Amino acid sequence: MALTDTAIRKIKPTEKSFKITDSAGLYLLIKPNGSKLWYMKYRVDGKEKKLAFGPYPDVSLFKARQLRDAARARVREGADPAADKKIAQQKKKNGHTFRQIAMNWHADHRRWSEHYAMTIRRRLEMYVFPDIGDKFIDQIVTEDLLFTLRKVESKGFLEITARLKNYVTEIMRYAVKKQLIKSNPALDLDGEFTPPETQHYPALPLLEKLPELLSRTDSYSGRRLTRYALKLSLLFFVRSSELRFARWSEIDWQQKLWIIPEEREQVENVRFSHRGTKMKTQHIVPLSEQAITVLKQIEALSGHLAFIFPGEYDQDKCMSDNTINKALRVMGYDTKQEICGHGFRAMACSALSESGLWSKDAIEKQMSHQERNSVRAAYIHKAEYLEERIAMMQWWADYLDANIDRYISPYQYAVPLKNVS
Known part of the structure; x- marks a missing residue:
């Protein structure tokens, strides 16, 4: 029988660990200390494996099922989700997230003034990192950047949007040079945003x-x-x-x-x-x-x-x-x-x-x-x-x-x- 949140909350630990099955390979491991851990059982090349999703309630029942479905889709494609996870963890350890690459790019510009460098970092932290900071740099596509910058543009911050577009373009160019990605997804952003009004200062007409x-x-x-x-x-x-x-x-x-x-x-x-x-x-x-x-x-x-x-x-x-x-x-x-x-x-x-x-x-x-x-x-x-x-x-x-x-x-x-x- 499929699990419910109510049923999970009522589960009491025992002296030994035990499993409570949900469906399609998803189960909850109950530890003697009361912790409840999500796992999924699956087979690759005839060999049984398991994939950890994290503790309940940090990972909700709904989220655990989503993760299971995504993992099962990878299995159907002939991949091993446990190997995928290991590669992803290694990437994160190596600092291949957008945030880390952006900060490496930022640190390489030693000639920037302290104030200018701080302004760029603050804008990235405020407008860009919340959406794509933790995404792996090689998984970011043009649509991700569009979504992030459209939110800034929708607030009427046209000048900031233009500057952010320049920043992410340079960050992605930096990633290409470091051979972390093959092409720059930010290059397709040209013409997508309303340009800020150019400020013309009055001069004597003649x-x-x-x-x-x-x-x-x-x-x-x-x-x-x-x-x-x-x-x-x-x-x-x-x-x-x-x-x-x-x-x-x-x-x-x-x-x-x-x-x-x-x-x-x-x-x-x-x-x-x-x-x-x-x-x-x-x-x-x-x-x-x-x-x-x-x-x-x-x-x-x-x-x-x-x-x-x-x-x-x-x-x-x-x-x-x-x-x-x-x-x-x-x-x-x-x-x-x-x-x-x-x-x-x-x-x-x-x-x-x-x-x-x-x-x-x-x-x-x-x-x-x-x-x-x-x-x-x-x-x-x-x-x-x-x-x-x-x-x-x-x-x-x-x-x-x-x-x-x-x-x-x-x-x-x-x-x-x-x-x-």
Whole structure:
């Protein structure tokens, strides 16, 4: 007679172990200490074997029957479920689960900053490991990854979904290289998810308004350090955090370079002050003569401090992330529609390209953009184009000066140099 949960709970142990049969080879072994263990009896090549499923009630009656049915199916296929289990246990011991391979991949990226590495690990633990962390890497198929990432996408986390897709693709690529799997199931995820909206930062729609911007910057009546920050934002066109967290120790006066590290020393109680370059590689900003003049003016105010741009109310901290945009609003600009601090980058990139003087690679290198073509990216990474960038940054500063009184296009301003060359 088939077992029931009620009947199992009523079974009392005796001085000797005994069996209670369910059906189709499934039985419960009752030990003198009261433990109840599931087993299945089966035959392979005429030889009787048994397969353990675990203790009751950890393994319920329903689950035990499911395991039995799965094992019987393997027997019908000519396999030995006990051998399957042994192989699976060996795989688990060797760390061939998705979680273990993911952590090995994670550990191999020693160049990641501590914060970046922690972010990736936290996302994997929160969104991926609960579904597939304990699955064996060679048993994961595209549908498993789709199911996992669809749950994140359904919550509206489009940016996180896109990043998770990149992570699992790289983890599976790592597994292929380690010869743990033959092909990468994540490659079929392309086009399956709603892409996150690309954030476009407002820049002046026409460079013709550059004289107005320069005039308003010079006339800014707020804090002097804020006015200097506006000027350097234009001259350097770096990212906000790269400028806000800048330290005097990064300025090489002799070589006339600002060297932004991939990661900075964390300052206590200053959130995100460890941030260096977004691309996680050192970035060099050549200092034009105009930039050096502004830096010398700033040095007179904050040269004795760590941050180039200390906070207004606490000099041990840096200026707020909203300082530049707030100043632009005071100057009469709509930072959502007309111009924002990040928009200076678009202006500079546009002008440098329009001039026709500089190579695309030098511009991209100075913009610290990430090249999507991996072969080309490796080439650009090795090639610094520093001499060209030094000339380019001085040209950009001179071009800004040329637009103080009236507008001149980048192309027109570049003509004399083209004629000389």
